[in-house]
Amino acid sequence: MTGLEVLENVLTPEEHERLECVYERPDTLTDTRFHYCPGCGHSVAHRVIMEVVEELGIQESIIGVAPVGCSVFAYQYMNIDMQEAAHGRATAVATAVKRILPDRYVFTYQGDGDLAAIGTAETIHTCNRGENLLIVFVNNAIYGMTGGQMAPTTLLGMKTSTSPAGRTVETAGFPLKIADMVALLPGTCYVTRQSVHTPNAVRQLRKALVKSFQYQQEGKGTCFVEIVSNCPSGWKMTPLEANEWLVKNMFPLYPPGDIKVPEEKR
Amino acid sequence: MGEVRLMKGNEALAEAGIRAGCKAYFGYPITPQSEVLEYLTAHARERGMIVLQAESEVAAINMIYGGAGAGARVMTSSSSPGISLMQEGLSYIAAAELPCLVVNVNRGGPGLGTIQPSQGDYFQATKGGGHGDYHLIVLAPCSVQEMADFVFDGFDLADRYRNPAMILADGALGQMMEKVEFRAYEPSEHTPPKPWATTGKPRTRERNVITSLHIEPERMEEINLHLQKKYRTIEEREVRYEEFSTEDAEVLVVAYGLVARIAQKAVELARADGVRAGLLRPITLWPFPVRPLRALAERVRGFLVVEMNAGQMVEDVRLSVEGKVPVASYGRMGGIIPSPDEVLEHLRSTIEKNQPTSVEVS
Numbered sequence: 001m002t003g004l005e006v007l008e009n010v011l012t013p014e015e016h017e018r019l020e021c022v023y024e025r026p027d028t029l030t031d032t033r034f035h036y037c038p039g040c041g042h043s044v045a046h047r048v049i050m051e052v053v054e055e056l057g058i059q060e061s062i063i064g065v066a067p068v069g070c071s072v073f074a075y076q077y078m079n080i081d082m083q084e085a086a087h088g089r090a091t092a093v094a095t096a097v098k099r100i101l102p103d104r105y106v107f108t109y110q111g112d113g114d115l116a117a118i119g120t121a122e123t124i125h126t127c128n129r130g131e132n133l134l135i136v137f138v139n140n141a142i143y144g145m146t147g148g149q150m151a152p153t154t155l156l157g158m159k160t161s162t163s164p165a166g167r168t169v170e171t172a173g174f175p176l177k178i179a180d181m182v183a184l185l186p187g188t189c190y191v192t193r194q195s196v197h198t199p200n201a202v203r204q205l206r207k208a209l210v211k212s213f214q215y216q217q218e219g220k221g222t223c224f225v226e227i228v229s230n231c232p233s234g235w236k237m238t239p240l241e242a243n244e245w246l247v248k249n250m251f252p253l254y255p256p257g258d259i260k261v262p263e264e265k266r
Numbered sequence: 267m268g269e270v271r272l273m274k275g276n277e278a279l280a281e282a283g284i285r286a287g288c289k290a291y292f293g294y295p296i297t298p299q300s301e302v303l304e305y306l307t308a309h310a311r312e313r314g315m316i317v318l319q320a321e322s323e324v325a326a327i328n329m330i331y332g333g334a335g336a337g338a339r340v341m342t343s344s345s346s347p348g349i350s351l352m353q354e355g356l357s358y359i360a361a362a363e364l365p366c367l368v369v370n371v372n373r374g375g376p377g378l379g380t381i382q383p384s385q386g387d388y389f390q391a392t393k394g395g396g397h398g399d400y401h402l403i404v405l406a407p408c409s410v411q412e413m414a415d416f417v418f419d420g421f422d423l424a425d426r427y428r429n430p431a432m433i434l435a436d437g438a439l440g441q442m443m444e445k446v447e448f449r450a451y452e453p454s455e456h457t458p459p460k461p462w463a464t465t466g467k468p469r470t471r472e473r474n475v476i477t478s479l480h481i482e483p484e485r486m487e488e489i490n491l492h493l494q495k496k497y498r499t500i501e502e503r504e505v506r507y508e509e510f511s512t513e514d515a516e517v518l519v520v521a522y523g524l525v526a527r528i529a530q531k532a533v534e535l536a537r538a539d540g541v542r543a544g545l546l547r548p549i550t551l552w553p554f555p556v557r558p559l560r561a562l563a564e565r566v567r568g569f570l571v572v573e574m575n576a577g578q579m580v581e582d583v584r585l586s587v588e589g590k591v592p593v594a595s596y597g598r599m600g601g602i603i604p605s606p607d608e609v610l611e612h613l614r615s616t617i618e619k620n621q622p623t624s625v626e627v628s
Contacts, residue, residue: 061466063336066477075475081464083335084477086358089328092320096332096340097464099316100290104466122328125321 026054030079039239041229042070044196045138045205046077049109052209053080062105063097065090067119069111070144088119091126091135098133105216107134112153113143116178120152123178130187130221134212137179137224139254140231148234152176155249160234175253179226183260189221191260195228197243201256220262228254270447275413276301276440279343279369279433282417284309287453288367289338290316292329294348297381298437299371302343323348327355327368334364335476337463339421339453343369345437346387347378349395356430357396361478361489365424367417368402369433371440374601382601383437385523388578391434392552399490401497403431403504404551406522410444418449422456427500434551436574438524438603497553506549507558511537515544517617518562520583521572522548525604529572532609543613551579559586568620569593572609574602592620 008016025031028050034043053059059080066074068087075082085093090108098106115123115137123135142160143149149162153175157166167175183191190212194205205227212223228250230242237245273281280302283291291310293303306317320326326342333340344352349370359366370391374384391404403423405416413435420431467473480486510530512518521529526547536543546562548555563569568591571580577595584593596612598604 060468063464063466065332072479075473075477079467079473081467081474082476083332083464084475084479085331086328086354089325089331089355092325092328093332093335095318096290096292096329097336099318100333100336100338100340101465121321122325125325 026051028054028059028079030077032076034077035073036070037233039230039232039242040070041140041196041227042138044202045136045227045229046071046074048196048202048205049107049136049209050078052206052213056210056213058105058213061103062107063101065094065097065106065108067108067110067114069114071109071111071138072145074109088114088117089122090114090119091131091133092122094133095126095129095131098131102132105134105213107136109136110138111144112137112139112141112151116152116176120178123182124185127182127222127224128185128187130189132216132219132221134216134223134225137226138229139226140229140234141175141250142231142234144231144234148231152178153254155253158249177254179224179259182222182224187222188224188260189215189262190223190258192224192258193226193228193254193256195246195256197230197246204256215262226254228256268447268449270445272443273410273446274301274441274443275410275435276371277305278410278414278446279417280305281309282414282448283341283367284313284315285448285451286418286421287339287457288315288341288421290318290333290340291342292318292320292326292333292340293342293344294320294323294326296323296345296348298373298383298440299343299345299369301440302369323351324355327352327359330366330368331355331359331362331364334359334366335362335464337460337465339365339425339457341367341369341417343371345371345373346375346384349387349390353390353396356402357394357398357400358478359430360400360402360493361398362476363428364430364476365421365428366430367420367424367433368430369435372434372436374599380601381437383439383524383574383603384599384601385436385525385574385578386599387434388551388573388575391432392554392582400493401429401500401552403427403429403500403553404434405431406434406549406551407439408523408526408547410439410442410446413439414446414448418451418456423504425456425458427496429496429500434523436524437601501553504550505553505555505557507555508547508549509558510545510547512544512546512562514542515562515565516542516567517544517570517613517620518566518568519543519545519570519572519609519613520548520559520579521545522551522579525572525574528604528606529609531606532613535606535610536613541613541617548579554582554586556586559583560588563587563590567591568616570613570616571595572604572612573597574604575599594619
């Protein structure tokens with residue numbers, strides 16, 4: 001039932017008549033309730049990507065690749081053709097799809113464990129080959145689906161179920177800044193770090209996604225959009241606390257903004 | 267007559283891939299099959315095929331998943347350690363019912379092993395190999411000609427059943443040169459429509475999703491039952507084997523691939539010596555020729571299974587024979603190819619042990 005239909009039962013016909021639809025679910029999202037925890041950035045990230053797909057009118061010519069992790073079910077919500085990849089292998093899967101269907105838009109949607117731990121080789125080599133696709137990297141510094149274990153991007157001192165006293169360099173090394181790494185590769189054309197914790201951040205992310213699809217259409221190489229996100233359940237915080245913690249603790253290490261832009265844009 | 271050429275097994279396989287309408291090949295170099303990737307990079311791109319040297323076998327098999335899911339005929343090839351790395355991906359491919367062709371030019375193991383020929387990957391190829399209940403359709407060539415022929419057959423079977431097919435060869439078949447004739451083959455006549463492929467969702471249909479994830483146990487069991495039903499159909503329809511001198515045979519050799527050719531020579535030597543020996547060569551290792559072996563078990567006094575491993579296919583022969591007559595096993599390992607004389611010797615001792623007066627089936 002749409003919002004307008006709900007209101008039909010609540011408002012008088014006269015009141016209902018005066019309503020104006022200012023926002024609705026795009027056709028690129030299925031009519032399915034997200035399974036994500038309250039306050040989780042995944043729901044917002046899904047919606048923004050699919051709104052951009054609708055806005056650009058590319059629903060019929062896009063193929064998405066979902067990862068293993070919390071967003072493994074992305075294909076239940078994204079109303080487009082999708083493939084669900086093995087853990088870490090989304091960019092290998094996407095490489096083949098794009099090579100075989102070069103006139104389609106292709107993107108992967110991956111978390112930090114998937115992209116920056118088990119899938120590091122595929123991530124690096126896909127970017128290094130300059131595959132003409134978009135990688136959306138949701139970094140919340142934790143393994144969400146398996147219950148809050150340490151990720152490669154977990155901050156030093158951050159407590160997780162496998163770093164109960166806080167991550168230390170001695171046992172677990174340093175947080176991996178993989179966006180900065182792939183920006184060094186000549187195959188990437190656009191590497192940016194965004195977030196979804198405020199309406200303004202969402203607007204910035206939307207612009208980055210639009211640009212990425214434009215670059216893909218122009219055949220410019222790999223676009224890499226990191227979304228610094230939260231995990232209220234894994235971080236054991238309320239959604240509001242999580243977003244405040246994100247700004248205070250994640251941004252110093254993972255600052256939002258463009259890391260690499262195409263030559264002519266500099 | 268089609269076009270006849272003198273080629274290495276690996277090259278014949280690669281050339282057949284191009285002719286079978288393979289749209290993309292993803293692979294990683296490993297001895298003794300690197301000629302496949304080399305041949306394709308030299309000869310396939312100009313004929314419209316995508317050839318990508320992946321960063322690992324893990325990446326290669328997941329590219330196969332993506333490419334097959336996008337609706338194209340795709341293939342990869344590797345040798346034993348590389349095929350081990352591909353097992354997770356193969357399980358996903360079988361579960362998502364994606365047609366593709368995977369070639370294992372088997373070398374000796376375990377471990378890094380040797381680059382010499384072996385049949386040590388029989389269990390892995392025929393029993394699934396990765397996690398979960400699934401099967402590959404496994405074709406075992408015994409000549410360079412079949413290295414080429416089974417590429418066409420493998421793609422056709424894969425497409426017909428939406429199932430990964432495997433060619434299980436060995437290092438010698440990959441490296442040796444023989445004449446090969448390429449059949450006339452029009453890929454478009456052999457490739458069914460793939461309405462399930464992810465090619466971009468038009469407004470006229472629901473979205474296509476390629477996945478192997480089914481969280482609800484009831485749904486997951488349904489998927490398994492569907493797969494098992496498909497496997498029973500394949501077992502019913504697609505068993506392939508070849509018989510040699512079995513009509514009056516008292517003792518039967520069972521061997522596949524290159525070893526079948528050696529065994530055939532041993533059978534000829536035995537016949538020249540007055541021993542009524544015969545040979546059954548399984549061509550499909552899965553589905554396995556259970557029924558013909560069961561029928562032969564009613565007529566022969568014993569079986570000898572010859573393999574280039576410690577005795578793997580012998581288990582399937584014993585299951586087929588159901589204890590009716592003794593089944594002996596002879597295997598060489600480590601990359602050593604048994605000679606016809608060795609096989610003959612074991613054939614003789616099998617016969618001696620299985621004289622009518624002394625046969626005791628346990």
